[in-house]
Amino acid sequence: xxxxxxxxxxxxxxxxxxxxxxxxxxxxxxxxxxxxxxxxxxxxxxxxxxxxxxxxxxxxxxxxxxxxxxxxxxxxxxxxxxxxxxxxxxxxxxxxxxxxxxxxxxxxxxxxxxxxxxxxxxxxxxxxxxxxxxxxxxxxxxxxxxxxxxx
Amino acid sequence: xxxxxxxxxxxxxxxxxxxxxxxxxxxxxxxxxxxxxxxxxxxxxxxxxxxxxxxxxxxxxxxxxxxxxxxxxxxxxxxxxxxxxxxxxxxxxxxxxxxxxxxxxxxxxxxxxxxxxxxxxxxxxxxxxxxxxxxxxxxxxxxxxxxxxxxxxxxxxxxxxxxxxxxxxxxxxxxxxxxxxxxxxxxxxxxxxxxxxxxxxxxxxxxxxxxxxxxxxxxxxxxxxxxxxxxxxxxxxxxxxxxxxxxxxxxxxxxxxx
Numbered sequence: 001x002x003x004x005x006x007x008x009x010x011x012x013x014x015x016x017x018x019x020x021x022x023x024x025x026x027x028x029x030x031x032x033x034x035x036x037x038x039x040x041x042x043x044x045x046x047x048x049x050x051x052x053x054x055x056x057x058x059x060x061x062x063x064x065x066x067x068x069x070x071x072x073x074x075x076x077x078x079x080x081x082x083x084x085x086x087x088x089x090x091x092x093x094x095x096x097x098x099x100x101x102x103x104x105x106x107x108x109x110x111x112x113x114x115x116x117x118x119x120x121x122x123x124x125x126x127x128x129x130x131x132x133x134x135x136x137x138x139x140x141x142x143x144x145x146x147x148x149x150x151x
Numbered sequence: 152x153x154x155x156x157x158x159x160x161x162x163x164x165x166x167x168x169x170x171x172x173x174x175x176x177x178x179x180x181x182x183x184x185x186x187x188x189x190x191x192x193x194x195x196x197x198x199x200x201x202x203x204x205x206x207x208x209x210x211x212x213x214x215x216x217x218x219x220x221x222x223x224x225x226x227x228x229x230x231x232x233x234x235x236x237x238x239x240x241x242x243x244x245x246x247x248x249x250x251x252x253x254x255x256x257x258x259x260x261x262x263x264x265x266x267x268x269x270x271x272x273x274x275x276x277x278x279x280x281x282x283x284x285x286x287x288x289x290x291x292x293x294x295x296x297x298x299x300x301x302x303x304x305x306x307x308x309x310x311x312x313x314x315x316x317x318x319x320x321x322x323x324x325x326x327x328x329x330x331x332x333x334x335x336x337x338x339x340x341x342x343x344x345x346x347x348x349x350x351x352x353x354x355x356x357x358x359x360x361x362x363x364x365x366x367x368x369x370x371x372x373x374x375x376x377x378x379x380x381x382x383x384x385x386x387x388x389x390x391x392x393x394x395x396x397x398x399x400x401x402x403x404x405x406x407x408x409x
Binding site: 038041051052053054055 | 301302310311
């Protein structure tokens, strides 16, 4: 995928050029591109004078960073204890068949990424599916199609 | 200088010096997998665990990793107390479950009486114990070519972006210091391949034997102020040359005296 990396400098300029800024910068890059492109990691390493191996180590450590491009909307199926009990697996299966991808993958048209997460902190409304920023509670298998329809 | 007691013997130590350093100086055998005197201790392998106590602790003991515990005056250390040995064998038991094929782990475990693990063996595992000695050595040497990647079950040692690391000079320090000899490299036809990166070796101008990689020779001559010609001869030819030089010097001496 081709990107315009000019915006990177606006991100770099926001923070002091030291190792302490690494995570903040990676978070901003993640927000800007939805993932961490290789070129951006290389530039970050150069600008902050932090070894590329360290940058890579940090970006693979946190789950909030992704090294592969993600879809416009990220669908998170909660499989925490409460959601698991109330049928999260069925929702996951339904989403996987409907989107024709497995958990952790992105649809070919780059519209959706399906993720499985453990507990989003809304156990009272289990099972929970988060589409983009929106939380959907007490989701039924029959409602799954509707959730991903908003294309 | 302070005094500590190790296995009943009073020994001298510097204040703040790590216990393992003192123990090793006293030639006491404490097993370690992740320790290297040249790099910062990390306490990853947990095998250097010892029992410590002080008279004023009223019989209370603590179990600490000696590589990370600073010596303090009056400390009483037991490197092979019954409980310490038990701790070590249960740690080795877990190592054996995770790396059943590693000859190094099997030998060490056998020394502590663990011949077969009581846990379920990992069948398709590798021999990397994730002690991080390779990454710490690489960082200390200043190359930063490899690091710990990922976390939890997926954690592994890898070069950035899983591609041949530009920062690697092929010094082989990681592979040669790996406690389980897990890091693979291939040295044939006058070349070296490690971390999927290919290197050209410097060949001895006298006998043709390969010495170190071109990149490493260039790095050393540039950063450590060593004439690059030094690396164009292998150790053996350096020694032969030295013998010749020394012989000539003693001949001059003899001539001067006569």
